[in-house]
Amino acid sequence: MKICVLCNKNKAILKRPKTSQQICKECFYYVFETEIHHTIVDNKLFKPGDRIAIAASGGKDSTVLAYVIKLLNNRYNYGLNLFLLSVDEGITGYRDDSLETVKRNQQQYDLPLEIVSYRQLYGWSMDEIVKEVGLKNNCTFCGVFRRQALDRGAMLLNVDHIITGHNADDIAETVLMNILRGDIARLQRCTEIVTTGDERIKRSKPFKYTYEKEIVMYAYFKKLDYFSTECVYSPNAYRGYARTFLKDLESIRPSTIIDIIHSGEAFQIKQDVKLPTQGTCKRCGYMSSNELCKACILLEGLNRGLPKLGIGKTNRMRKIHGDMPDNTSTIQHLDTLKNEANNNKCKDLLKWSTKTTPTAVTQEMHGGRYASRSAINVLLQTDSEICSMWYQPY
Amino acid sequence: MSLKVKLSFSGGMELLFNNNKSAEVKIPASINPPNPTNMQDLIFWIRDNLLKERPGLFISENTVRPGILVLINETDWELEGELDYEIKDGDDIVFISTLHGG
Secondary structure: OOEOOOOOOOEOOEEOOOOOOEEOHHHHHHHHHHHHHHHHHHOOOOOOOOEEEEEOOOOHHHHHHHHHHHHHHHHOOOOOEEEEEEEEOOOOOOHHHHHHHHHHHHHHHOOOEEEEEHHHHHOOOHHHHHHHHOOOOHHHHHHHHHHHHHHHHHHHOOOOEEEOOOOHHHHHHHHHHHHHHOOHHHHHHHOOOEEEOOOOOEEEOOOOOOOHHHHHHHHHHOOOOOOOOOOOOOOOHHHHHHHHHHHHHHHHOOOHHHHHHHHHHHOOOOOOOOOOOOEEOOOOOOEEOOOOOHHHHHHHHHHOOOOOOOOOOHHHHHHHHOOOOOOOOOOOOHHHHHHHHHHHHHHHHHHHHOOOOHHHHHHHHHOOOOOOHHHHHHHHHOHHHHHHHHHOOO | OEEEEEEEEEOOHHHHHOOOOEEEEEEEOOOEOOEOOEHHHHHHHHHHHOOOOOHHHOEEOOEEOOOEEEEEOOEEHHHOOHHHOEOOOOOEEEEEEOOOOO
16 A cells, blocks of 8 residues: 555555656645635635636546635635636537536535527537537637637626636647647747637636646546547547647656646747737627627628628639628627626626615725726616615515 | 356447446466466457457457456455456456447
């Protein structure tokens, strides 16, 4: 029997890939959770009062993320308001099952859940998209649509920040893929622990330095309920190759994963290399380095029966097929979404005000929790209304 | 002489075994006489007797494919000698795939 090298007492149950130490179950829980806490603190990921959406797919990483963040929030008093945010791509036999897992997690962890669907945002489910485009480029649609879907869901929840379950293995894999593809812009971004998506919504990866092996072992020993089935529409082949290669490297030398992340971080790009500048999509307002964002072009292709529009050379397709007719449906503009979210916020606050004191409401309004000036203005106008509601006997 | 062993498959591995998450099996105490049955023998035995499809997703270069975690009696097999571990009667062996999305 091997003894834990940390407590020198209990039976070791795990060999840590990062350090090769053999440790017992209790010490494993402690180091696993504490390292994530240090990642959060060292990178100043959160501040008290932050509203955080945990991107939850029902898979191992996001399930462990929700569990650990909730635990750390209580243990170290981060003062976070946590939410689960899921995307329903509309994939029968895959996402419908995994969403059931998320719904169970919602009960188990007692966190509010918001689900945004491709059908509701884009008018197309993945099942319908696959019928149209086949099994070749479907992952492109899914990936591009998911990123926007999370940001849009976050706006509906009025959160400041989305956290995802990307782990060290995922990031190392992405570094490899970006090197192989020569994607300099992404290579620079992909190792950053915090990125900014649309305007004010941050994205971060608290598991950036956490090995997949430890996440799976943690879920196993803690008996966490997660979903693991491959997507029915074939996995992303390119990522699959990178993953197999990385796993082969890891089996020879486990520190490879951290080393690759480190290389990605240290990559220096010559000053005179032109990187794309970020603007916004003129059709939907989402960030984009082109006039139109990828999601809008892909959606236009679907709606016009030209699914290849956003896949190959868009310019050539435009020459052949011309511009989009006016009556084609598009993604809701972000400004409209923001207004809607603001209205909901006001309604929520009014509802909430019946449960709390007027002073608390006023503090809430002035506390800077609501970034939008216009929302605060609306609320100031209704201040007296809130007060009168409070005093009304219900 | 045979050994009774409990096998479990999770994290997506069960798909290779007709969606069976666990199996109680009896295996010869010495698959490769005169040597006692070890993990190497067991892995081949599983491939030949239980695996239903795509052996390449289970075995690669005579061991489990990288990315599959193995626990022997609730302990990481990397602490138990991996392929050289000698199977004992009543052992509980778990295979977990980590290759699925999170």
